[in-house]
Amino acid sequence: MTYGDLLCRVQEEHLTIFGTLLGARGTILLLGPHEPGFWPALCDSPEWQDGAADPVDRWSRRVITGLAGRLGAQAHFPFGAQPAPFLTWAMASDRAWTSPVGMLVQAEAGLMVSYRGALKFDWEIQTPEAPPQPCTGCAEPCITACPVGALQGAQYDVEACRSYVRSDPEQRCLSEGCLVRLACPVGQTYERNAAQSAYHMREFLN
DSSP states (O other), X not given: OOHHHHHHHHHTTTEEEEEEEEETTEEEEEEEEOTTTHHHHHHTSHXXXXXXXXXXXXXXXXXXXXXXXXXXXXXXXXXXSSOOOHHHHHHHSSSEEEOXXXXXXXXXXXXXXXXXXXXXXXXXXXXXXXXXXXXXXXXXXXXXXXXXXXXXXXXXXXXXXXXXXXHOTTOHHHHXXXXXXXXXXXXXXXXXOHHHHHHHHHXXXX
């Protein structure tokens, strides 16, 4: 099965390949939302409709575990009792880098990147050539996008961020998503549903 075949199978489930890692023990495909259809599909799912906690993670586990079974792979997740080292995997992959504000920037999603899981195959998969690092030559609008400069210091000022999101009368970050993430030029063509960003911002405040 080729990379193109796997990409088609994954995208049928409203996911896409956000990066690959090749090693002596096989290939890992990192999976993220395939936009713009991911969020509507998730909202129509039983995990979202049942009203129980963690619908996004439960959907991801069901869908990616199903893919693994059909494709002869092992499923791994960034959540649960024993999460896989997704940050390490992402940085070692061919399509994610550290942005000027410290967050990961991904080749297609920019700062809107979200890893839902991974598929590990016990054989080497020939993958496309890696794209160039997107921050090279960028005007870096992410650096000044945060109204309280929560990402301008040596560390992310979580409390300053939370305080602003709660107090902003226009509720821009809460209703549209993190302004820093939205400022990334790479992510401008990644059609992420605003309701998805709003959901994750509400979860961030809880």
